[in-house]
Amino acid sequence: MTLTSTSRSTLVALVGAAACLVVADATRAQTLAPSGAFLQVGTTGDTHEGSAGLTWDWNREWELGPGRLTGFWESSVSRWSYPAPDGRQTAWLAKFGLTPVFRYRPDSGTSAWFVEGGVGVNLTTTVYQTDRKRFSTSFNFGSHVGVGLDFGASRQHEVVLRLEHFSNAGIKHPNPGENFVQLRYAYHFH
Secondary structure (H helix, E strand, C coil): CCCHHHHHHHHHHHHHHHHHHHHHHHHHHCCCCEEEEEEEEEEEECCCCEEEEEECCCCCCEEECEEEEEHHHHHEEEEEEEECCCCEEEEEEEEEEEEEEEEEEEEEHCCCEEEEEEEEEECCCCCECCCCCCCCCCCEEEEEEEEEECCCCCEEEEEEEEEEEEEEECCCCCCEEEEEEEEEEECCCC
16 A cells, blocks of 8 residues: 555644644643553564553543443553664664554453553664565554453453554655564562
């Protein structure tokens, strides 16, 4: 998929609108205090990721069938390590991300189990290039799906198994994308 300049402008406008929603949501809540924090590890097989981040609950719920839909903003900082293009050493990059995430819980929202999904924006410190693939941009999108479980006396702990895809959505070629399997531990401050 190749984007025209009009499509790129539209994409930039949508990303800008999403950023405005973050600010508006934070202003509405009158606080920037996060609702949780997480640590995450992931792998593609060759590329390994370590991440840390913060979350901000939306404080909104929607009934959806036999369960409830909620959401949160996620901000993350990651380090990817991978085989360098020359194959003789390990390269690395840092990644910064912002993602709105929707989460669904069955049993009228009371289940400890949940599924989630989100699509966000990511910026890397350098263009990702391994001995087997090369991205063309430092700006990429990340989309994920996951299944998780809350636990603890007040369900303040959670573990989530996630599948996440990173690519630039055809903004520029080559655009091979990269798929991670991730395991996350999160703690809620409530």
